[in-house]
Amino acid sequence: MIDPRLQTLRVLRECGTVTATAAALHLTPSTVSQQLRQLAAQMDLTLLEPEGRKVRLTPAAHALLRHADALHARWEEAAADLAAHREGTAGRLRVTGIATALSALVVPATARLRDEAPGLDVTVAEDPTEDRYGLLLTGEADIAVVLPTPAAPPPDDPRFTPHPLLSDPQDLLVPVGHPLADRVREGVRLDEAADETWIRAGDPQDQHQLLLTACAAAGFTPRLAHAAVDWAAVVALVAHGFGVCLMPRLAPLPAGAPAPVVRVPLRGPSRPVRRIVAYVRRGSERQPPVARGLAALRDAAEAYAHEAYAPGTYPDGTHPAGKHAAGPHGAASGRPAPDA
Structure with a gap:
């Protein structure tokens, strides 16, 4: 297992404060502070400096985090290798995403998973007020179906891997x-x-x-x-x-x-065109539940595009000769x- 104190530091980078980090990790602020002090003492480095009501990560902390991101990705890959020895029809898969993608893509994909792998416990949530990338980082979600914005992680982000699904x-x-x-x-x-x-x-x-x-x-x-x-x-x-x-x-x-x-x-x-993308923690896409989820989402996206964007039809199946609902x-x- 990766040292949980490194994960705490990774989440702190996202949240900015000890209090927000504690809430994201379901810990107390004192526990988070203690973990960070222990990590700094073990590394014999100053990792945090006060900055108003927040804390600022030192250059040493950023250097440590680059290694922590790489270690976490390798751990996800190791977990995937071990999980590959099982059939991958059991376990848990948590999916979060925007509302329109849930109804058109995630729900059909989840229904398929329910039929193909009944032992797989799939949970779906919209989480409209949450940072969906943060949910991935803390392990509260395994797949996030989102619209990339200028604030989204870049494709080479060491923490996440994007999987394009649909252009809408x-x-x-x-x-x-x-x-x-x-x-x-x-x-x-x-x-x-x-x-x-x-x-x-x-x-x-x-x-x-x-x-x-x-x-x-x-x-x-x-x-x-x-x-x-x-x-x-x-x-x-x-x-x-x-x-x-x-x-x-x-x-x-x-x-x-x-x-x-x-x-x-x-x-x-x-x-304007929306790019619907599924993000996962880097390395986790090889784990059977996540791999199954991504495959089901890709198939749902292909089926939706074939049906809804077929030349000569509207998304509801009517014909462009002028048939509209009253x-x-x-x-x-x-x-x-x-x-x-």
């Missing part, structure tokens, strides 16, 4: 009667909505950042007025004229209660062609 285009969601609502066929450029009032829609950790990044690339800063995480609430805000928003193709309009909104495809070089006032609830 964004649509512009507008109310029926909006000047852009009749542009479903040809699509619109994002900058054509520069003067609109915008709703921060979806997961606050990544979808909001995607909106800001996409608008910046299109040459404007969005005028933000409202925010909602649940897509039913987002659709209601748009339908009643409170603003427009970006809506991932992966997110369906709420079932059973169509609203008078239209999904208009975005086109042009600034068209809204509560008889208005059309539009779906853009998936190849837009």
